[in-house]
Amino acid sequence: MTDILAAAAPLCVFVFLVSSMSEIGLGLRLQQVVAPLRDTRLVALALLANFIIAPLLALGIARLLRLDEPFAQGLLLLGLGAGAPFMPKIVGMAKGDVAVAVALLVMLMVGTIAFLPFVLPLLVPGAQVNPEEIVRLLLLLILLPLSVGLIMRARVPSFADRLAPVLGVVSIATLLAATVLIIALHWQSLQQVFGTGAIYAAALFSVLCALAGWLLGGRAAGQRMALGLGTGFRSFPAALIVSVQNFADPNVQVMVIVTTLTAIAVLQPAAWLLAKRGSAALGERDRA
Secondary structure, eight states, X not given: OHHHHHHHHHHHHHHHHHHHHHHHHXXXXXXXXXXXXXXXXXXXXXXXXXXXXXXXXXXXXXXXXXXXXXXXXXXXHHHHOBOOTTHHHHHHHTTOOHHHHHHXXXXXXXXXXXXXXXXXXXXXXXXXXXXXXXXXXXXXXXXXXXXXXXXXXXXXXXXXXXXXXXXXXXXXXXXXXXXXXXXXXXXXXXXXXXXXXXXXXXXXXXXXHHHHHHHTSOSOHHHHHHHHHHHHSBOHHHHHHHHHHHOOXXXXXXXXXXXXXXXXXXXXXXXXXXXXXXXXXXXXXXXX
């Protein structure tokens, strides 16, 4: 059974990433993705939230809650790794600005590739990061399906309109399946986390990162949601790759998984509430 779960979980993650990024590309034009990156204020604040505030929060929370070193290292990896692949999907659920979310995702992924290998050895002596594996993963699972979707939207918009809802169903189903499979696969390790403070640290880190992004997101509600949720969710693939490459203690990987699952458990319901709140406000304006 363990072998089946070990094979099924990565497959579900792969299908989710490819289907969700393709769906997002099918609904956008290239100009919509590029335009937010011309906003120098947004770019600067996004970099501040993700590469200054988030790492400092990881370090501060680990010290405040006196986390064991492996858990602190796992939290730090997520603090240094920005650009969660499922960020645009969650922002879409919250009725936020998906184009801004995609633009930030691409920018933050590139930033992570440059930032993580440089900063991690300074904070964890002896750690070394090979960015090539991260680059290959992000190109294959993020940029390639997104680019294909954007091309199809530009060339065959009618087909893109028909395909996007199908991919939307696939992406939601595989995200749920991947979450359940990862929990089942690592259940024994996850049980050992209870009582260590790791879950409290993960929840506090996710909420404070999201709050930092929200406060820096400006006045536009859609942009604020994109930066808030985009900062709250961290780059799970990059952090997991680096944890496998550099840390022998499996609790480092467990902390990466725990924090990612905690972020989903806390921030995804928040995204649904934001969507309902936005719909209710729109309805009140229409009645007025």
